[in-house]
Amino acid sequence: MGFLRFAGVLLAPMLAYGASDSTADLKKLSVEQLMDLEVTSVSKRPEKLSETASAIQVIAREDIRRSGASSLPEALRLASNLQVAQKNSHDWGISARGFNTELANKLLVLIDGRTVYTPLYSGVFWDAQDYLLEDIDRIEVISGPGGTLWGANAVNGVINIITRNARDTQGLYLEAGGGNELRNFSGLRYGGALAENVDFRVYGKYSDRGDAVLSDGGSAAGSWRMSQGGLRIDAEPYSSRNRLTLQGDFYGGDENLPTGGDAKLNGGNVLGRWSRRFSDDADMSLQAYYDHTHIALPKPSNGFAPAGILTDDLNTYDLDFQHHFRLSGRHRLVWGLGYRFTHDSVGNAPTVQFLPARLDHDLFSGFLEDKILLRDTLFLTVGTKLEHNDYTGLEYEPSGRLQWNFTPRQMLWAAVSRAVRTPSRIDRDLREPTLLPAPFPDSILNGGPDFISETLVAYELGHRAQLGATLATSISLFYNEYSDVRSTTPAPAGFPSFGFPLVFQNNLEGETYGMELSVTYQSLAGWRLRGGYNLLEEHLRVRAGQVDFGNALNETADPEQQLSLRSSIDLLKNGQLDVALRWVDTLHNNNGPFAGTVPSYFEADVRLGWRLSERFELSLVGQNLLHDRHPEYGFPSAAREEISRSVFGRVTCQF
């Protein structure tokens, strides 16, 4: 907890919404009445030792509610250290510190400890990740490598989505609404107690979204419908030292595609966790989950092979153990072991294939990290993860972090870390058949049998401060060195291959550097202002003596700068007005070897909320209000989809 507290200090201004008013009310209560109040705690979970000495931002539930977000990607716009680009009505590109391509693969995303990336390309299908936002406790967004604790794929960042304990979601919650783009949606949760110290909730939600727009103004035929439901049970048998959690979700949906047909996606998961606290500085947890995802994606003809449907069924079984304890006064250790089994089964389309179609993989991992108190306020954290995967064998991801709390409210930190992005199925197993007879090329693009892990060595420096009661600041600087980054090597030019098939290899390398700045100003009169600024410079190049079909353009699609400003004001007694402005610099992308751009843009979101009574709240949300439509992603072409202005109303009630 102690280490989390520093994050708590920074969070306090956010959690202290209208604190002056409610504090004044609390002061009127007697001691007994104060003891009767139910309180919410920042966090009870075992600390993650590296979190505070890193570029972490925490999105609190209240932030999500006040932003008017209707989906996880929209909520993630609240973290100014992320790049969030909406591609169409149902796809997003989300990354930290760059590399936000169609196949973005350097961000690890967890929902309640369950990894949600797909081993097809190590990215996240954001359209398949959802939750009743009201029941999300917080989202921790860490930019920078987290491989030492979280393992492969935590290369440029980690997103931890943490839902609320069932004990904190008692009663009935209902929400419903609709508008022009988010055509209609509804959500429901009921929480109750099964027995003393055993609480549960069930929830369900549905949404129906309209099409994005093509750059010529025509409809992109991309409407999207999604349903999700789930259950969570939390128990504290015998004493609060033992906590048991059992939870599960299922979802299903379909989305129209501008290229024709409907994509279908569905899945489900079940997770159990037992955590035990031995003392204030010793605890352990054991977690197991099963996750199934299914997608069916129509793939158009590539000019040679006909259209067809690509399906993927992924079953993941995961077991994870962590133990955290203090060794003498100066060492806090955390170690863990993990095992994951994935069974992936692809139904190949004529144009896009994964060979072998069925693949079983084992992933073994272990880590050890020691947080050492060097002097009164100086900590050194060293550790490493060791992982064994079936593609590249043993991988190691060490890091060292120095944290100096030079005043109670200011901290300097520095870190050096190594992280890896292990091969995904697309890197090794991909085929894009042409059906042409020999000697013509039989495929357009192939995975590389020798594709190895991409590696990063990252150098980071950061400062965080709570200046007085009203101002909190954070600045992070980073310098990243990447090697063995994915490239596409063409076959010999000329007859009969014409440069095809292209093959994935590891021939890119380079550096990125930049900074992330965030400032929160909290006036005690119910007004909060938050600003964020990101700078990102990317210099990737083809390794000497090698060739890349994509001219080293294909692994990045990022704005150099990004600016956000968010104002939250309490109006009168029951109103709330939130205004969010964002400016995103020109995004540089590519189509094969050709460079393209998405123009820079300014956009604004507004939410006006009105509490009618203790049970009912009305809100009106406007998203992307400054333009009829604007692109956020994609190579310039008539097929590029643009995001329209969206307005919707929402009513929520709680019993």
Add this chain to the structure above:
Amino acid sequence: MPVLKALALALLVTAPPLALPAPAEYQVKAVFLFNFSQFVEWPQEAFPAADAPFVIAVVGEDPFGAQLDAAVRGENVLGHPLVVKRYRTVGEVESCQILYISDSELARIDKILNSVERRSVLTVSDIDRAAERGAVIQFTNERNRLRLRINVAAAKAAGLTISSKLLRPAEIVGERQG
């Protein structure tokens, strides 16, 4: 969805009474610290001067943020204006009337308690068994409700008189360190 709605309506009958949004733990604890200043009596010599401020000192990582400042703004104790001061280590702490020992000081709490022993300081902490270790008041959290544990012998040794308004709902802890 219609199925879920029907389920919800069926369950509605057993719905518990309305729960207002729960305040944050440290917002309530900040109000408790303010209440301590009102329900405990300090001896005159606890203040270096008649117009000296009443100081709530936080040692270690501050969990309160702006909450504590909001709880004491404009308040006073018998004419002593209430102020909050924050310190990195106990060595930096000057005169104070309430000393909140943060969780970050877990390894040093005994040293901190020793250093203020026999001064008229109300020591408060969340640390496990803080009251047994000699802190005057320890907060505990029982299923999201705050409880107080009070070491009356430690209060007596510090020359503090605790009102029955605090003692009645609290758990009284005997001091075991002799």
